[in-house]
Amino acid sequence: MKSLREKIGEVSFSAGVIIFSQGDTSDASYFIExxxxxxxxxxxxxxxxAVSELGPKAWFGQRGLLTGQLRSATVTTVKETVxxxxxxxxxxxxxxxxxx
Numbered sequence: 001m002k003s004l005r006e007k008i009g010e011v012s013f014s015a016g017v018i019i020f021s022q023g024d025t026s027d028a029s030y031f032i033e034x035x036x037x038x039x040x041x042x043x044x045x046x047x048x049x050a051v052s053e054l055g056p057k058a059w060f061g062q063r064g065l066l067t068g069q070l071r072s073a074t075v076t077t078v079k080e081t082v083x084x085x086x087x088x089x090x091x092x093x094x095x096x097x098x099x100x
Contacts, residue, residue: 007090012082019061019075019083022048026064026071028087032056035081040074048074065091 010033013019019030022042036055040048051073054060064071065088 007094008084008086010082011085013077013080015077015079015081017077019077020071021074022071024071026061026067026069026088028085029059029061029065029091030075030086031084032058032060033082033084035083036078037075037081038078040076041072042074053078 008031013035019037022040032054034056036053037060038050039052039054039060040050043049060075061071063069065086
């Protein structure tokens with residue numbers, strides 16, 4: 001059985017790339033190695049509003065990974081960004097093994 005650390009993969013994105021959109025299925029959580037992302041939420045008008053910018057050492061996407069809820073925000077890279085990605089399947093596999 002691989003450890004959680006062995007299941008996290010590095011992914012890189014150029015500026016302006018949408019990592020995921022509000023309403024998407026939650027399939028992974030991310031840790032920012034370098035770069036930054038903008039978090040935006042659709043308001044009642046239907047227009048997205050930036051609510052935060054996250055940089056190195058910040059996590060995002062973990063709530064959906066743990067609860068299975070749809071994405072609550074849209075996350076877009078602000079500049080070239082390197083992330084560590086933990087997929088839902090990897091999380092479930094490790095959690096199941098640890099609880100057995």
